[in-house]
Amino acid sequence: METRLYFILGDVLANVAVGAVVGIACAAAFSPGWNMIIAMFVGMAIGMVISLPTLLGFVALFGAMEVMLPAMTTGMLTGMVVSMSATMGDLAFGPAAVLGIKSGLGVLVAIYLINILIKRRAPKWTN
Amino acid sequence: MDQLTKDRWDRAARSFDLMAGYGPEKRWAPYKQEFFERMGEGRVLFLAVGTGLDIRFFPPGRKLVGIDISDKMLDVARPRLEAYDGEIDVRVMDVHEMPFPDDEFDQVFTSCTFCSVPNPVKGLQALHRVLKPGGELHMFEHTGSSYYPFRMMMDLMTPLLRARGTEMNRNTVANVEAAGFELREVKHVFLDVVKTIHATA
Numbered sequence: 283m284e285t286r287l288y289f290i291l292g293d294v295l296a297n298v299a300v301g302a303v304v305g306i307a308c309a310a311a312f313s314p315g316w317n318m319i320i321a322m323f324v325g326m327a328i329g330m331v332i333s334l335p336t337l338l339g340f341v342a343l344f345g346a347m348e349v350m351l352p353a354m355t356t357g358m359l360t361g362m363v364v365s366m367s368a369t370m371g372d373l374a375f376g377p378a379a380v381l382g383i384k385s386g387l388g389v390l391v392a393i394y395l396i397n398i399l400i401k402r403r404a405p406k407w408t409n
Numbered sequence: 410m411d412q413l414t415k416d417r418w419d420r421a422a423r424s425f426d427l428m429a430g431y432g433p434e435k436r437w438a439p440y441k442q443e444f445f446e447r448m449g450e451g452r453v454l455f456l457a458v459g460t461g462l463d464i465r466f467f468p469p470g471r472k473l474v475g476i477d478i479s480d481k482m483l484d485v486a487r488p489r490l491e492a493y494d495g496e497i498d499v500r501v502m503d504v505h506e507m508p509f510p511d512d513e514f515d516q517v518f519t520s521c522t523f524c525s526v527p528n529p530v531k532g533l534q535a536l537h538r539v540l541k542p543g544g545e546l547h548m549f550e551h552t553g554s555s556y557y558p559f560r561m562m563m564d565l566m567t568p569l570l571r572a573r574g575t576e577m578n579r580n581t582v583a584n585v586e587a588a589g590f591e592l593r594e595v596k597h598v599f600l601d602v603v604k605t606i607h608a609t610a
Contacts, residue, residue, distance in 0.1 A: 334569075346429070346433040346436075349432070355558060355559075358562075400597055400600050
């Protein structure tokens with residue numbers, strides 16, 4: 283598990299930034315007229331696409347895969363959650379950003395835990 | 410020589426350290442320090458010197474042969490090569506066409522290299538050829554993942570980054586075995602994506 287404060291803060295910043303940006307983008311893109319299932323899949327795709335340029339600066343400062351994979355997961359999850367919420371009723375940018383930030387922090391904690399579990403396990407490859 | 414690959418890395422040389430030189434290197438520093446401590450005093454080949462970011466982790470006093478397909482990358486590496494307290498004989502070379510005789514080296518080290526070698530199994534077979542029987546292959550690599558959603562993300566990133574010559578979803582551990590090496594140890598650094606691989610010829 284990462285214990286260096288610089289990188290923990292970097293991970294938090296990257297996931298918070300991606301969550302907020304994707305949240306706002308998906309709140310702008312979807313409205314109650316959308317089919318929820320279609321919005322969910324389109325939102326996930328938008329989230330992953332937007333997360334890539336958003337996280338570039340964070341990669342240069344805080345690490346490659348360790349930043350990219352959590353931030354892309356945040357983008358995907360935020361895109362899914364915010365898009366579905368936006369189809370159920372008007373979602374303002376502020377609450378959408380907060381939803382994205384919460385998703386980002388949740389994803390980060392989950393990946394830190396998954397990383398501990400995977401590092402303890404024997405290598406696995408299913409190809 | 411694979412001119413397409415050479416041109417890609419020549420173009421990347423000037424800006425490479427901007428993305429890879431600080432955050433990723435600082436993050437991986439403790440793992441790379443431990444990884445390169447395995448570098449022995451025999452004849453060592455370091456594949457893909459690049460801009461020389463890894464040289465600071467080499468134990469002092471070693472005699473290495475370092476190769477890279479891009480002379481422009483090696484130009485950037487020059488100050489780091491000169492600062493090393495040991496000997497590094499650097500040559501511009503394609504791993505698929507190494508002119509070294511069979512059984513030449515005791516150890517081969519690679520670092521974030523086999524995401525970019527166009528034909529990874531063939532490249533690894535070339536390393537197997539130049540290693541002495543029982544010689545050691547040590548790799549610090551990022552690979553694909555066997556876990557969802559990371560596997561899907563690596564699969565999606567691969568076509569986006571292929572133009573830059575980087576494949577994100579390779580099964581390098583399986584490629585090492587396919588090239589005829591015997592796996593000794595695989596250690597995960599981050600998830601099952603960043604890892605060290607130790608194998609013998």
